Ligand SMILES: NC(=O)C1=CN([C@@H]2O[C@H](COP(=O)(O)OP(=O)(O)OC[C@H]3O[C@@H](n4cnc5c(N)ncnc54)[C@H](O)[C@@H]3O)[C@@H](O)[C@H]2O)C=CC1
């Protein structure tokens with residue numbers, strides 16, 4: 011029986027991927043084998059020693075202590091691209107809300123009082139305050155061209171916008187998906203100097219914290235609009251407010267409310283709704299549940315942010331040994347020597363590394379005695395050993 015501890019509202023469609031006869035899922039489990047969560051800040055919870063894997067039913071993993079999990083030999087899975095369409099749709103909605111001052115205009119219209127004739131008179135007198143702009147010919151700057159950024163860039167192109175993108179680590183896969191009309195900016199500063207609207211779709215990490223700061227805002231076109239559906243901390247909120255006060259920034263549209271943003275006319279802060287569609291919640295939960303289940307049952311790793319991709323079909327009828335170790339010389343030699351010394355024959359073997367970690371899966375003929383597991387666990391640099399029968 012595998013026990014999965016859940017945090018947040020995980021789609022039932024995902025939880026149903028765990029067969030009831032050998033999986034238990036609950037938000038109240040003391041010694042779980044795995045954790046499945048959305049935005050819950052795992053840094054603030056005790057992660058039990060029994061945890062073998064963490065699954066984030068979503069994209070961003072800044073709410074998970076990934077480095078600490080790596081040191082414990084625990085893979086952290088996410089669901090790349092599974093919520094990208096949902097975030098693209100909300101970002102494009104944010105673009106329209108900003109361009110046409112829709113929220114401010116709606117507030118105005120909702121507050122109108124008097125007879126229909128009086129309302130009509132106020133509408134005609136007041137509507138000039140909400141004059142907006144159209145998208146064709148305007149330039150959208152997209153920072154981060156991953157699953158979401160590429161979709162946003164392509165959608166903006168289809169709406170007639172010019173698009174410039176910046177992503178120092180764009181993958182070949184994403185570059186193929188990106189419209190060939192999207193122009194490359196070589197720096198955030200270049201992108202900001204060319205854009206009428208900037209949208210951020212990069213993860214929060216030490217390189218992106220405060221990416222949109224006071225000096226970058228000051229160097230941007232007056233009248234710039236900033237969309238932030240990534241994470242609140244990728245912008246310097248204080249600098250945003252100051253630029254709004256100077257009317258240098260036209261509007262700030264984001265998915266992250268805060269006290270400082272409250273009550274500001276040219277700020278729209280949605281309650282972290284980017285991925286909150288039925289479809290996206292299902293896609294993310296199903297993808298991550300399948301990955302967690304496969305890891306627990308077979309040791310295979312797909313879409314872990316801190317581990318290599320290791321998928322080896324199960325061969326023979328013997329045991330499978332899964333070893334997480336430091337990416338240093340001679341680990342494979344020591345693992346296979348320990349198996350050979352116990353007279354165990356290797357059927358199949360796969361080893362791959364990712365930054366400072368390596369992962370080895372070995373299918374052997376027959377059962378692996380506990381003494382061999384112990385010997386491998388004691389090799390310097392080995393972080394975790396697991397036998398799957
Ligand atoms: N508002 C919401 O509900 C949601 C927010 N997000 C946020 O959006 C982020 C992006 O999601 P995906 O596109 O699915 O991730 P992704 O991993 O597919 O794409 C991120 C892209 O950002 C690029 N990048 C990294 N550092 C960069 C930098 N310094 N400058 C420019 N680009 C940089 C990467 O090379 C990558 O191509 C997530 O990490 C998460 O924080 C994601 C889903 C929902």
Ligand SMILES: O=C(O)C(=O)COP(=O)(O)O
Pocket residue numbers: 048049067068069070071093282284285286
């Ligand atoms: O996938 C992400 O990075 C998100 O921000 C979505 O968060 P959520 O799962 O809706 O709490």
